[in-house]
Amino acid sequence: MRIHSESDIELVRRARAGDRDAFGTLALRHAGTVRRLTRAVLQHPEDAEDAAQDGFVNAWLSLHRFDDRQAFGPWLIRIALNAARDLRRRRRVRRTEALPPGLAGEGRDPEAQAGDALSRERVARSLGALPERQRAALVLFEVEGYSHAEIAALLGIPEGTARSDLFHGRRRLRELLGEEGSQP
Amino acid sequence: MKQGESFEARPDPVLGARLRAGLDPGDGARFVQSLLARLAAPPRPVEVLAQWARPGFAAALLLASALGYWMTRHSLEPAGAGPAAEVAAADLTLDRDALMVAAFDDTQ
Structure with missing residues (x-):
């Protein structure tokens, strides 16, 4: 699949005309962001994967409504966040579990993998202690590089609230990671 | 207090790297493969319903409003x-x- 040769908009136009491969290229380009975000929001790996898939399917079905003057990434993120919220409503009875380690890093040194897995589990557990909106804001800012204003628009909150969520989320996450890091 | 001081306007690369590693979803190609397989399959009933939910709700709302108007008008005659x-x-x-x-x- 050609990942970097075409812009998102060109791929959207092709996908809109029914080209599934073009949509696959778009999906591959944005899957990391969407899947990290649904994981941060749902805190359950299987639900997060389902929500990410639902988000992409909804985006595929709604491509005719996408405005070409917009950026595709934020549009997709909004759809994925809605899919995550919908899925959580449908499966509210399911207990929230910490993300299990070990999905990535196959084929590496087992000791290094175990260390990575432990670290991932710590991060996931610490992140899980924050409110949902703070989790989403943190991932969008720290990992995906969105600005305060963009995060505010994506989450449907005032910019000041996004700043405040980030400030408190960061502080709490650092505390939690520090506390966990100091444990044997 | 300046905004930059109080809210740390720039991403923290260390925290970002830990978050990225902690939320690493794994194989993207496999995810896309299963997505494309799902798109190729006939849409599930829930997806069809989801597609119709918004226009359906709008139509129901319009119908309820019209019915409400009609009933109010006749009861007040x-x-x-x-x-x-x-x-x-x-x-x-x-x-x-x-x-x-x-x-x-x-x-x-």
Whole structure:
């Protein structure tokens, strides 16, 4: 699949005309962001994967409504966040579990993998202690590089609230990671 | 207090790297493969419903509003309006007169 040769908009136009491969290229380009975000929001790996898939399917079905003057990434993120919220409503009875380690890093040194897995589990557990909106804001800012204003628009909150969520989320996450890091 | 000082306007690369590692979803190609397989399959009923949910809700709302307007309009219409209502009112007047005569006869 050609990942970097075409812009998102060109791929959207092709996908809109029914080209599934073009949509696959778009999906591959944005899957990391969407899947990290649904994981941060749902805190359950299987639900997060389902929500990410639902988000992409909804985006595929709604491509005719996408405005070409917009950026595709934020549009997709909004759809994925809605899919995550919908899925959580449908499966509210399911207990929230910490993300299990070990999905990535196959084929590496087992000791290094175990260390990575432990670290991932710590991060996931610490992140899980924050409110949902703070989790989403943190991932969008720290990992995906969105600005305060963009995060505010994506989450449907005032910019000041996004700043405040980030400030408190960061502080709490650092505390939690520090506390966990100091444990044997 | 300046905004940059109080809210740390730039991403923290260390925290970002830990978050990225902690939320690493794994194989993207496999995810996309299963997504494309899902797109190739006929849409699931829930997806079809989801597609129709918004227009369906709007249509239901419009219908409910129209029905509400129609019912309100008819329930507020004056009783004397329309020929049927006039006939009913005339019958009622006659009955009342007959009753008054009967009552007068009883008292005598």
